[in-house]
Every structure is written in C-alpha cells, then in structure tokens.
Amino acid sequence: MSKQLESILQRQDEYVPKSARVSYIPISFVRGKGAKLYDCDGNEYIDFLASASSANIGHGNEEIAQAVYGQMTELSQYISAYFPSGPMIDLAEKVSRMTGRPDMMVSFSCTGSASIDGAIKYARGYTGRPKIVSFSESYHGSTYGAISVSKLTNSMRRKIGPLLPECETFNYPVCLRCQYHQAPENCALDCLEQIRYAFRHYLPADEVAAFLVEPIAGDAGLIVPPARFFQDLAALCRENGILLISDEINQGVGRTGRMFAMDNFGVECDLYVLGKSFGGGLPLGAVVGRREVMESLESPAHAFTMSGNAACCTASLKMLEIMERENLFEEAFQKGVYLRERFLKMQEEFPVIGEVRGIGLNIGVDLVTDRKTMEKNYPAAAKISYYCMKHGLLLTFVGQSSLRVQPPLVITREELDQAVEIIHAALTAYTAGELSDSILEKIQGW
Structure with missing residues (x-):
C-alpha cells in the first residue's frame, strides 16, 4: 500500500x-x-x-462539464421552490414527455432516498390510506422513510427506531430460489397469492396506499422477476384502488435499454422514482407521476431548498441529450x-x-x-x-x-x-x- x-x-x-x-x-x-x-x-x-x-x-x-460550468458561472442555484428556473422546468418537461403519457408531472429532490420519501407522501396523500407495501431484500435508500420500506439488512435498522409505521412486507419473486418450491414452467405465482391471502385475512386492501417495488431487485442480487408477476400485481392494484410505485433509482435512465426499467415488463405505474444516474454525475432525484396524484398534496409538502437546482438540472438535461444523440x-x-x-x-x-x-x-x-x-x-x-x-x-x-x-x-x-x-x-x-x-x-x- x-x-x-x-x-x-x-x-x-x-x-x-x-x-x-x-x-x-x-x-x-x-x-x-x-x-x-x-x-x-x-x-x-x-x-x-x-x-x-x-x-x-x-x-x-466534457460536454456535461462545460454545460455545468456555463450554468455555474451564471447561477448555480436559487431556491426553485420559490422561484422556478429554466433548467428545472426544461427537465421536468423533458422527463414528462419521455414517459409517453400526457398527464405526468415531476417533483425534484436531491437524492433518490428523498424521492422515495416523496413517493410515500404522495401515495398516502392521494389515497388517504396509511399502509405502504414493499418486498423482501429490497433497498430503497437511507432516509427514514426509505429505510422503513427497505428490507435488505439489519445493520441499517438497528438502534434507530421507531421507523415509519404501517410498512408491510411480502416476498419478492426470486425464481432461482423460490420460497414456494415451484419451477418456472409450472409456477402459479404463489408470491402473488400470499398478497391475496393477506387481503382476505389480515391486511385490508382498502388501507393500502401503494406497493413500492424494484423492477429488478438490485442489492438483492439483480433479480429479474417474470413479467406476469408485475402485470398481475398491477391488475391487483387497479382492482383495489392501490397505487403502484416503481423504484427506478438503480435500474432507470437507460440501464436496461429503457428510460424506466418497468417498461420492459409492459406495465405502467402511477409513480416512478429516479435518482443515482439521473443527475448526470450530480446529486438529483425525482418523483415522476400522474398529475392527480402529484397534485394531491398542498404546498410545501415536498419542497427542498436545493432540489431541482439549475446546475444539477443542466447536467441531467445534457446527459439525456447525449444519450438520445448517441x-x-x-x-x-x-x-x-x-x-x-x-x-x-x-x-x-x-x-x-x-x-x-x-x-x-x-x-x-x-x-x-x-x-x-x-x-x-x-x-x-x-x-x-x-x-x-x-x-x-x-x-x-x-x-x-x-x-x-x-x-x-x-x-x-x-x-x-x-x-x-x-x-x-x-x-x-x-x-x-x-x-x-x-x-x-x-x-x-x-
């Protein structure tokens, strides 16, 4: 050394x-x-x-560096929650259009973890329901809300409780080591049946605000579920007035060949959470979601001094431009x-x-x-x-x-x-x- x-x-x-x-x-x-x-x-x-x-x-x-340098010499940031900046609005419009859906809005934060907290707020605010459901071995971040719905390792959770209440957990579909001892060719999706059973017996569906899921479980081992799991989960959510949230922090922004990894499974979600690579090298997170959900909270329920700042949004815009061009x-x-x-x-x-x-x-x-x-x-x-x-x-x-x-x-x-x-x-x-x-x-x- x-x-x-x-x-x-x-x-x-x-x-x-x-x-x-x-x-x-x-x-x-x-x-x-x-x-x-x-x-x-x-x-x-x-x-x-x-x-x-x-x-x-x-x-x-170098393109991103020059774009950020140019913005920094003009105005690196000024609280966009009070006074909107051009780069923030440009990026919100860009991401909204990239969804291919006409009713999408974007709420910025500084990290993916903070955006997970935002998604929880929006889901509870819109539905009026308390419970958030996530999955075993999930990792959603390090803020209190994100830790509360992460089920990856005890070391994140020791000595810091109580955590956010009303967080439920079900088994993520890990086909290689199926907890229900089924082979893929004859799988009956017992991992979904466990949820239906809970709805019938001990978890009232009308108290569940949202399911929060990773389209690919990153820190659990880059686990890829079968498409029909997500398709049936989305149908179950629709039947019960429950929102479906896709955590795209790890797998989003092109990593799977799509802007949103969940698009690979033919499923539309109510909310998407971005972070990590979204800032083009600078810290930036976002909740992207349906207008009626995103407008369910009053000001300033999810506002931050540094979120959506001009320098970070400029980096993100230039990154997306390069990604599309190349x-x-x-x-x-x-x-x-x-x-x-x-x-x-x-x-x-x-x-x-x-x-x-x-x-x-x-x-x-x-x-x-x-x-x-x-x-x-x-x-x-x-x-x-x-x-x-x-x-x-x-x-x-x-x-x-x-x-x-x-x-x-x-x-x-x-x-x-x-x-x-x-x-x-x-x-x-x-x-x-x-x-x-x-x-x-x-x-x-x-």
Whole structure:
C-alpha cells in the first residue's frame, strides 16, 4: 500500500464514521474517463460498477462539464421552490414527455432516498390510506422513510427506531430460489397469492396506499422477476384502488435499454422514482407521476431548498441529450445481450455459476456451491471480486453471491472483452483453488 493511500485511509478512519461506509478493498479514485477509472497510485481499472449505477453516462464527460460550468458561472442555484428556473422546468418537461403519457408531472429532490420519501407522501396523500407495501431484500435508500420500506439488512435498522409505521412486507419473486418450491414452467405465482391471502385475512386492501417495488431487485442480487408477476400485481392494484410505485433509482435512465426499467415488463405505474444516474454525475432525484396524484398534496409538502437546482438540472438535461444523440439506450440493451452470452458460455465451463440474469447492462452472475441446491456461494463472490479488482477490473457483488455487472453505458466492446477475460481468469483461479481464504478478511461488501 502506498503512503498516499495509507494517508487517505487513516484520515477516513479519523473523520468519516463507519456508518457512512461499505467496505470492499482500499482503493481511492482520483480520475475517470468513459468506462475507465484511475486511482491515487495511477492504476487503471475498467469500471463494472458505474459508481453503484450512478454513472450511466460514464466519467469525465466534457460536454456535461462545460454545460455545468456555463450554468455555474451564471447561477448555480436559487431556491426553485420559490422561484422556478429554466433548467428545472426544461427537465421536468423533458422527463414528462419521455414517459409517453400526457398527464405526468415531476417533483425534484436531491437524492433518490428523498424521492422515495416523496413517493410515500404522495401515495398516502392521494389515497388517504396509511399502509405502504414493499418486498423482501429490497433497498430503497437511507432516509427514514426509505429505510422503513427497505428490507435488505439489519445493520441499517438497528438502534434507530421507531421507523415509519404501517410498512408491510411480502416476498419478492426470486425464481432461482423460490420460497414456494415451484419451477418456472409450472409456477402459479404463489408470491402473488400470499398478497391475496393477506387481503382476505389480515391486511385490508382498502388501507393500502401503494406497493413500492424494484423492477429488478438490485442489492438483492439483480433479480429479474417474470413479467406476469408485475402485470398481475398491477391488475391487483387497479382492482383495489392501490397505487403502484416503481423504484427506478438503480435500474432507470437507460440501464436496461429503457428510460424506466418497468417498461420492459409492459406495465405502467402511477409513480416512478429516479435518482443515482439521473443527475448526470450530480446529486438529483425525482418523483415522476400522474398529475392527480402529484397534485394531491398542498404546498410545501415536498419542497427542498436545493432540489431541482439549475446546475444539477443542466447536467441531467445534457446527459439525456447525449444519450438520445448517441443512442445509448439501445446500445445498453445490445451490449447487455452480448455480455450475457459471454457469461452463459462461462456458465458451461464453470459449475460455480448457477445463473446469469439481467436486462441491458444490468447483469447478475449468481455464484453457487452446488447447482442442485443453488446455495449461495459468498466466498466465491468475494474472492472473485477481489481478484478482479487486483487485476484492473472494478467488480463487486450483491445479495451475498451475485457478481454485480453494471458498467457505464458508454463502455466499448473492447473494454467488455477485456473485462470478461479478467473474470474468466478469476473463475479459473478460483476453480483451481488458487484464491486463499485470507481474501475473505480483506473484502466485505454488503
């Protein structure tokens, strides 16, 4: 470890609490360009994390930098809740039109987490009902409302209660490890039947304001449910006057080839929540929803001093312009098809790969101890991620056993091939027993 990195880590321990960190391995990045990153010691990495899916446009984009610089020299921000700015209105109109629906409005915040809180407010305000339903192993953010509906890890929830009341939970459809012991070919969607049962016996449907769901469960392992689950869930919501909210913070803004990942399942939602990559590299979140829902609250029920500020909205507008001009949504989808094919070939070679799943540049490679039991293989995920990071590929894991493959949408085919070669080498080393258990002391993750 270099003296420079050692100094950074020491000062981090001194000034930044562990509650604000998730440890992988010690790297400090200082520069990025496209899908490449460079650390404080000059080492180069291919980025397969895209800053936790917040850098869909990649790094060091000069057009965005120039647009933001120009706006900053004019007016970086002035409270848009009091006095609307041009970039905020332009972005609201742009996003509304991108939905393809005539009745959509946009409410801005500074983060995805705050926008989750906003979606909860709008759902309760519109329906007059208290209960919000989310799903097991979901992650929706770190504000109090977002933590209350997140069901991923106890460490987020310890010592901070009471949390938001009236939050219910049901099982997310994880077909690889179906809790109802069904195979996909004869699945009766018992994961939906559990909700119907609850409505009949202990959870009055007319007290439920909304279902909040990730179209792809990111931190649970990039789980992709069958389309009919979402279609039937949407129908169940319509039957009972319940709103359907799609958390697009992780999978939205082109990552699956669509602006909204839920569009891949043929479902229209009442509210969509954006964050992470939405700001084009700057902090920006939004709730996008039906006019009558969005107009259900009085001023200033969801207003923030810095939300929708001119600099962040300018970055977002320029990012969306670039994405459309360079056809990055379609590029993401096609690159995802190519990448999944490469992983499926590796699955034939390496028994440790239990499943390859995903849409677009949003792929989970699930590692298992045995393909019959599909038991999660945390040691394999940790060791392979560590090997990759030590060999120039920034790769992490989620859901204890799934390699998280979410590169910037601007990544090239050549970079994809280089990354796959590193992963192949890591799998080869793991299979040969060359990756020491001591690695498990050096890498943690969620």
